[in-house]
């Protein structure tokens with residue numbers, strides 16, 4: 732059976748292993764670092780107009796980040812994202828963080844500008860603006876948080892590949908290309924596996940038929956022998 736050789740069961744297994752390996756390429760886990768791009772505060776919560784506010788940002792589980800530059804109400808502060816206190820926080824892939832903008836107070840509980848759920852999915856093209864009337868307007872950046880192209884669960888026929896959910900559009904593009912390759916390879920491999928199984932079955936069937944025939948012929952010969960013996964005995 733020479734024609735069976737290229738896809739022997741062992742090779743089929745190897746191909747299957749390759750497929751599994753391809754399917755389990757992990758979605759590149761990118762870090763979703765959030766930086767502050769710009770901020771305007773509209774109030775200082777200060778009783779004494781001349782005293783300067785101490786504004787800070789904090790997410791529930793993180794350390795607080797003092798925004799030392801932010802001193803004046805109604806002036807726009809823009810940042811490069813490289814400041815010593817950046818990034819503000821890092822977001823998990825599918826969970827939000829409760830974050831807020833506060834103002835430190837010495838004699839009473841800290842004032843709250845706002846407190847909200849900061850989520851990767853809020854970022855559009857890596858950008859998210861939080862505005863609260865009379866309080867502040869802040870723009871946050873997170874290039875790896877991009878919501879749009881999101882969750883690609885790639886069915887690999889045998890396995891389900893989960894790729895990273897939120898990536899920049901360039902990353903998503905390359906991801907799409909590799910996903911297409913994975914799908915094509917998966918389909919080819921499954922077709923090969925099916926053909927191999929079919930040919931294997933055919934081969935087994937043929938062998939069985941040959942064995943049955945041989946057994947049948949042998950039976951016949953034995954029958955002849957018996958007949959001969961009977962013939963002999965008849966002559967007596």
Ligand SMILES: *[C@@H]1O[C@H](CO)[C@@H](O)[C@H](O)[C@H]1NC(C)=O
Pocket residue numbers: 760761762763764765873874875
């Ligand atoms: C995005 O993710 C990549 C890969 O983990 C990382 O190298 C990069 O620093 C991240 N960029 C930002 C701005 O979070």
Ligand SMILES: *[C@@H]1O[C@H](CO)[C@@H](O)[C@H](O)[C@H]1NC(C)=O
Pocket residue numbers: 792793794
């Ligand atoms: C908070 O700050 C402390 C001391 O600077 C540091 O050891 C710790 O890693 C920080 N935690 C986080 C979540 O950044």
Ligand SMILES: *[C@@H]1O[C@H](CO)[C@@H](O)[C@H](O)[C@H]1NC(C)=O
Pocket residue numbers: 769860862868869870
């Ligand atoms: C908040 O700030 C951003 C960036 O500076 C700006 O594009 C946006 O219009 C502002 N929104 C409001 C409501 O002021």
